[in-house]
Amino acid sequence: MDDLIIYASIGLRIVGVVYSILLLYRVEDARFGFLTAMLTLMTARQAATLQTGNPGIEELPGLIVSVFVVLTVFYLARYVEQEAEVQRTIRAKNDRLRTFRKAIEHAAHAIFLTDSDGTITYANPAVETVTGYGRDEVIGENPSLWKSGEHDEAFYEEMWETILDGAVWDGQIVNERKDGTRTWVDMTIAPIVGDDGTVDQFVAVDTDITERRRRKEKISEQNRRLEVLNHTNEIVRDVNQALVQADTRSEIESTVTEEFANSGPYEFAWIGTRSVTSDSLRPRAHAGIDEATLATLQEGFNEDDEDPISTAVRTDTVQITPCASADGEWPTRLEASGCRAIAAIPLTYGETGYGALCVATDDDTAFESIASGVFSELGRTIGYAINAIESKETLMTDSVTELEFRIRDGGCFSTEMSAALECTLDLDWTTPTGNDSLIEYFTVQGADPEAVIDFADGYPALSDVQQISEDGESTLFRFDVTDSCVAKTLGEFGADLSEIHVEDGRARVTAHLSSGGDVRAVLEALQSTHGEIELLARREKERPKRTLQEIRATLDERLTDRQREALQTAYIGGFFEWPREQSGEEIASVMGITQSTFLQHLRVAERKVFEATLQPDEPESPETQ
Numbered sequence: 001m002d003d004l005i006i007y008a009s010i011g012l013r014i015v016g017v018v019y020s021i022l023l024l025y026r027v028e029d030a031r032f033g034f035l036t037a038m039l040t041l042m043t044a045r046q047a048a049t050l051q052t053g054n055p056g057i058e059e060l061p062g063l064i065v066s067v068f069v070v071l072t073v074f075y076l077a078r079y080v081e082q083e084a085e086v087q088r089t090i091r092a093k094n095d096r097l098r099t100f101r102k103a104i105e106h107a108a109h110a111i112f113l114t115d116s117d118g119t120i121t122y123a124n125p126a127v128e129t130v131t132g133y134g135r136d137e138v139i140g141e142n143p144s145l146w147k148s149g150e151h152d153e154a155f156y157e158e159m160w161e162t163i164l165d166g167a168v169w170d171g172q173i174v175n176e177r178k179d180g181t182r183t184w185v186d187m188t189i190a191p192i193v194g195d196d197g198t199v200d201q202f203v204a205v206d207t208d209i210t211e212r213r214r215r216k217e218k219i220s221e222q223n224r225r226l227e228v229l230n231h232t233n234e235i236v237r238d239v240n241q242a243l244v245q246a247d248t249r250s251e252i253e254s255t256v257t258e259e260f261a262n263s264g265p266y267e268f269a270w271i272g273t274r275s276v277t278s279d280s281l282r283p284r285a286h287a288g289i290d291e292a293t294l295a296t297l298q299e300g301f302n303e304d305d306e307d308p309i310s311t312a313v314r315t316d317t318v319q320i321t322p323c324a325s326a327d328g329e330w331p332t333r334l335e336a337s338g339c340r341a342i343a344a345i346p347l348t349y350g351e352t353g354y355g356a357l358c359v360a361t362d363d364d365t366a367f368e369s370i371a372s373g374v375f376s377e378l379g380r381t382i383g384y385a386i387n388a389i390e391s392k393e394t395l396m397t398d399s400v401t402e403l404e405f406r407i408r409d410g411g412c413f414s415t416e417m418s419a420a421l422e423c424t425l426d427l428d429w430t431t432p433t434g435n436d437s438l439i440e441y442f443t444v445q446g447a448d449p450e451a452v453i454d455f456a457d458g459y460p461a462l463s464d465v466q467q468i469s470e471d472g473e474s475t476l477f478r479f480d481v482t483d484s485c486v487a488k489t490l491g492e493f494g495a496d497l498s499e500i501h502v503e504d505g506r507a508r509v510t511a512h513l514s515s516g517g518d519v520r521a522v523l524e525a526l527q528s529t530h531g532e533i534e535l536l537a538r539r540e541k542e543r544p545k546r547t548l549q550e551i552r553a554t555l556d557e558r559l560t561d562r563q564r565e566a567l568q569t570a571y572i573g574g575f576f577e578w579p580r581e582q583s584g585e586e587i588a589s590v591m592g593i594t595q596s597t598f599l600q601h602l603r604v605a606e607r608k609v610f611e612a613t614l615q616p617d618e619p620e621s622p623e624t625q
Contacts, residue, residue, distance in 0.1 A: 560601075
């Protein structure tokens with residue numbers, strides 16, 4: 001029994017020594033070295049006891065000690081393993097923390113921590129990039145350091161309420177950098193909740209989005225301008241279509257103003273002209289604005305000689321004027337109506353003006369995307385349509401305004417020729433050529449034809465002169481006029497030139513204007529190109545009507561039987577078709593006359609038809625009888 005105790009004690013101690021040595025090599029912990037040494041000594045002592053032969057019962061306490069020592073080694077090993085696991089966990093967390101801190105330190109976003117009162121306790125280097133302040137300058141400060149004043153108190157109150165309630169606040173804010181410049185910042189603020197459930201800190205992440213915002217605003221502005229331009233182009237197309245269908249000037253003006261007032265960024269539109277009796281502006285049509293407001297604006301424009309409308313009419317150029325850059329009373333009144341900019345578009349045809357189209361908008365940048373050439377072309381198109389309508393009204397309506405006036409100071413070739421050659425000129429006919437020139441046929445009396453041709457060759461405004469016919473003291477000439485002349489100026493207003501008689505350097509002119517036509521504008525245009533104008537008479541007249549029966553009766557009186565037969569046979573025989581169905585020789589054979597006789601009858605008959613239709617009031621000339 002004694003030996004068993006001794007051997008058991010020695011065996012336990014040897015196991016403890018071996019296990020302790022293994023743990024020492026495994027974990028390199030000094031505590032296992034101490035246990036190994038102690039167990040080795042105890043084992044050696046036990047072996048010495050075995051050699052001395054001491055009673056085994058006396059070694060029983062040593063056996064118990066050996067058991068406790070081995071158990072100590074075992075439990076210490078478990079503790080060391082747990083301790084190592086904890087250390088590994090701590091090291092891993094420290095590594096992650098260092099990585100996280102390094103990421104924060106090198107982040108491009110400004111990141112900072114504040115306590116619950118908003119005092120900054122940490123800031124990464126990017127704070128200086130976003131705010132202009134160094135990290136040492138902001139720690140201990142409040143983020144209100146870069147408050148710009150762009151936002152009201154309600155904005156910040158809502159922000160604080162959100163984060164104090166434990167929610168994340170995310171939004172865009174305008175901050176002021178250290179140098180005073182303002183930046184747009186995308187900010188996210190998140191609360192950090194402590195163990196007791198209360199908010200201890202806040203973490204904020206700021207990103208400078210100024211450039212991104214500018215690019216976005218630039219794209220938005222480009223899209224807005226493109227939208228305005230598209231709206232304007234649609235208006236122009238609609239206006240052009242409406243102009244084709246309009247029958248009166250009033251209809252044109254109403255359509256144009258309504259199209260602008262009902263489309264795009266435009267608030268209202270009106271067309272104004274100068275009054276015949278005064279220099280004040282007079283609205284002819286309006287849309288999108290009531291008459292009381294328009295009257296107030298009209299007063300403001302009339303008080304300023306340099307207002308956009310007057311300038312547009314005077315210079316024949318589009319005037320785009322924001323209220324902020326204009327002086328006078330009218331900008332104040334325009335802003336009171338809710339608008340911030342106006343475009344005045346002159347309505348012209350050639351050198352003739354029909355007032356101006358005024359378009360107002362509440363966006364002072366709305367006109368920036370529209371080239372003035374678009375508005376200029378629109379103004380000329382409207383002016384052309386008005387001119388065409390008035391010309392049509394002059395020719396087609398029964399009621400016309402007859403103007404009789406005298407040109408005193410010349411300004412045209414006919415008056416200067418009359419004064420230089422001491423002759424008289426009477427206008428027979430005018431024909432436009434389509435290339436901004438005019439052909440005029442004058443009968444000249446009292447002057448040698450060669451002298452007339454020499455004078456015309458040296459006159460700058462005449463590109464060509466031809467002698468057409470001569471009858472005693474009267475000679476018919478054709479003049480190609482390239483400069484301003486009475487007929488051209490009247491034609492631009494849609495007036496029908498009835499008569500021009502020139503004698504002693506003065507011209508007496510009779511013209512017909514559509515009822516309601518702008519007489520003052522006509523006279524001013526004539527005066528600007530031909531000097532002093534004396535209005536002799538203004539009459540409202542009814543244009544005499546000529547029926548088809550009357551025209552036929554006139555032809556019956558003028559045509560001989562042979563001439564009528566030549567016309568009818570040629571018409572029925574297809575002589576006027578192209579290509580001709582029958583030649584002149586074949587028609588003459590049908591009539592039983594020679595070809596030369598047929599052509600003579602036909603030419604005289606054609607001339608009589610033309611005289612009856614184109615010059616119905618003129619008596620038949622002796623040479624055509």
